[in-house]
Amino acid sequence: MLLRKFGNRVLNKLDESLLTRLPPFSMLDRAQIRAILDQAASRRYDEGATVFGEGMPAERFHLLLDGTIRVIRTTPTGEQIIALHIGPGQLFGIAPALARDTYPATAVAAAESLALSWPVRLWPEFVQRYDGFATESYRTLGARLGEMQSRITELATQQVEQRVAACLLRMVNQSGRKVDQGIEIAFPVTRQNISEMTGTTLHTVSRLLSAWEREGIVESTRRRIVVTAPHRLVLLSGPAG
Amino acid sequence: MLLRKFGNRVLNKLDESLLTRLPPFSMLDRAQIRAILDQAASRRYDEGATVFGEGMPAERFHLLLDGTIRVIRTTPTGEQIIALHIGPGQLFGIAPALARDTYPATAVAAAESLALSWPVRLWPEFVQRYDGFATESYRTLGARLGEMQSRITELATQQVEQRVAACLLRMVNQSGRKVDQGIEIAFPVTRQNISEMTGTTLHTVSRLLSAWEREGIVESTRRRIVVTAPHRLVLLSGPAG
DNA sequence: TTCCGAATTTGCGTAAGAGCAAAGTGCCGC
DNA sequence: GCGGCACTTTGCTCTTACGCAAATTCGGAA
Numbered sequence: 084m085l086l087r088k089f090g091n092r093v094l095n096k097l098d099e100s101l102l103t104r105l106p107p108f109s110m111l112d113r114a115q116i117r118a119i120l121d122q123a124a125s126r127r128y129d130e131g132a133t134v135f136g137e138g139m140p141a142e143r144f145h146l147l148l149d150g151t152i153r154v155i156r157t158t159p160t161g162e163q164i165i166a167l168h169i170g171p172g173q174l175f176g177i178a179p180a181l182a183r184d185t186y187p188a189t190a191v192a193a194a195e196s197l198a199l200s201w202p203v204r205l206w207p208e209f210v211q212r213y214d215g216f217a218t219e220s221y222r223t224l225g226a227r228l229g230e231m232q233s234r235i236t237e238l239a240t241q242q243v244e245q246r247v248a249a250c251l252l253r254m255v256n257q258s259g260r261k262v263d264q265g266i267e268i269a270f271p272v273t274r275q276n277i278s279e280m281t282g283t284t285l286h287t288v289s290r291l292l293s294a295w296e297r298e299g300i301v302e303s304t305r306r307r308i309v310v311t312a313p314h315r316l317v318l319l320s321g322p323a324g
Numbered sequence: 325m326l327l328r329k330f331g332n333r334v335l336n337k338l339d340e341s342l343l344t345r346l347p348p349f350s351m352l353d354r355a356q357i358r359a360i361l362d363q364a365a366s367r368r369y370d371e372g373a374t375v376f377g378e379g380m381p382a383e384r385f386h387l388l389l390d391g392t393i394r395v396i397r398t399t400p401t402g403e404q405i406i407a408l409h410i411g412p413g414q415l416f417g418i419a420p421a422l423a424r425d426t427y428p429a430t431a432v433a434a435a436e437s438l439a440l441s442w443p444v445r446l447w448p449e450f451v452q453r454y455d456g457f458a459t460e461s462y463r464t465l466g467a468r469l470g471e472m473q474s475r476i477t478e479l480a481t482q483q484v485e486q487r488v489a490a491c492l493l494r495m496v497n498q499s500g501r502k503v504d505q506g507i508e509i510a511f512p513v514t515r516q517n518i519s520e521m522t523g524t525t526l527h528t529v530s531r532l533l534s535a536w537e538r539e540g541i542v543e544s545t546r547r548r549i550v551v552t553a554p555h556r557l558v559l560l561s562g563p564a565g
Numbered sequence: 566t567t568c569c570g571a572a573t574t575t576g577c578g579t580a581a582g583a584g585c586a587a588a589g590t591g592c593c594g595c
Numbered sequence: 596g597c598g599g600c601a602c603t604t605t606g607c608t609c610t611t612a613c614g615c616a617a618a619t620t621c622g623g624a625a
Contacts, residue, residue, distance in 0.1 A: 225422025
């Protein structure tokens with residue numbers, strides 16, 4: 084894990100080559116990357132730490148280097164729902180891209196994480212000065228929009244079992260890591276979390292996971308989930324899902 | 325209704341002053357507007373006509389002048405779900421803004437509609453040449469993203485009655501027109517349509533509307549809905565909704 | 566005006582999943 | 596190594612809203 088190798092203060096040469104591979108910066112040359120990094124602040128977040136809160140003035144935009152960020156919203160009655168997960172290499176909190184002056188959701192570190200950030204005033208500058216930056220950022224946004232659309236469709240038409248299966252698959256695809264028994268979701272997830280992603284209750288999720296464990300589709304310990312038979316989950320996630 | 329006044333071929337001076345008020349063009353001067361209009365194609369769509377289909381190559385982006393466009397998605401099993409409604413003055417089908425080369429959803433005229441359109445290759449030009457165009461477009465996109473987020477939250481946490489109430493209110497806000505008895509939704513809506521927006525069945529929607537009609541909250545004829553007591557719908561739509 | 570089809574209403578049985586309650590179990594810090 | 600807390604499991608009941616079926620009505624076209 085990056086955090087262990089590099090600590091949390093200084094950006095060094097390796098970070099540079101790392102950034103070069105990330106979509107938003109993939110089209111830039113070394114000097115440009117250097118200029119961008121010089122203006123960045125880097126910060127480490129403990130698990131559970133809040134990066135920014137819903138409604139707060141959007142002062143900075145962020146790039147996740149390592150870890151996982153959960154973007155959540157809270158309903159008037161206090162229930163939380165998880166909008167999406169951010170993985171390494173993704174921009175987040177990009178309110179300036181949408182001409183917003185306040186964050187529309189809360190971002191919390193789902194696991195120990197490392198992120199860069201820049202003041203929002205630099206956004207237009209990046210867009211103007213760095214070719215491909217805008218395009219790549221908006222491509223990401225488009226993908227995110229598409230994913231949200233899929234979530235809506237899912238919530239509206241599928242039943243709970245299918246939604247939970249799809250949710251596991253999504254997490255596996257986005258941040259699965261290969262282990263002996265199958266593919267492990269790379270960040271801690273509770274039943275409660277899954278219920279907040281799929282619009283159900285932790286009880287129902289628990290029952291489903293228990294059943295799937297009996298059938299050999301998943302293995303789980305507390306807050307860790309390993310999918311041992313992804314193909315069977317695909318079947319469960321629905322027709323042509 | 326605009327269509328009756330101007331027909332469907334020629335853009336005239338009145339259109340110009342109309343466009344000036346629309347967000348994407350609000351910051352431009354007369355000459356710029358003229359230039360933009362010169363490159364536009366205008367087209368009329370009958371109710372039910374398809375503007376573009378999901379998966380089709382995105383060749384043009386559109387601006388709705390009059391009417392209502394329904395953006396829908398079809399699930400593998402053939403169910404339709406309505407992603408959002410576009411009202412006059414809004415851009416739609418702006419795949420180029422998200423670096424997509426194919427439309428992510430289908431757009432159908434919910435009522436007789438009039439729209440301008442431009443080839444996608446003009447998008448970068450508009451963004452570059454016309455100050456504020458990009459900002460305003462992305463502001464719209466941000467709002468749309470926020471609305472989708474709300475829909476997800478709603479679907480995940482609220483129950484059917486609240487969702488349907490919220491759905492009616494949303495339509496009333498977006499395209500309500502004042503009539504004697506209250507506020508009428510400006511385009512034809514079936515119970516089926518509402519069920520496709522709220523993730524329920526037409527039966528349940530019908531039952532709810534019947535009940536609300538008995539209580540004097542709405543009045544409806546076939547495909548037309550008038551909300552007579554919006555405040556009571558607000559209460560029904562949930563705590564602090 | 567009459568007729569047809571689409572849209573709507575309503576009843577009834579039922580399944581899915583929520584809600585409540587309570588017991589169990591791993592994990593972390595001390 | 597121990598205690599406590601957070602997370603998990605499981606049983607039971609009950610409500611919601613879905614699914615199916617059938618009757619009804621409205622509105623436009625001929």
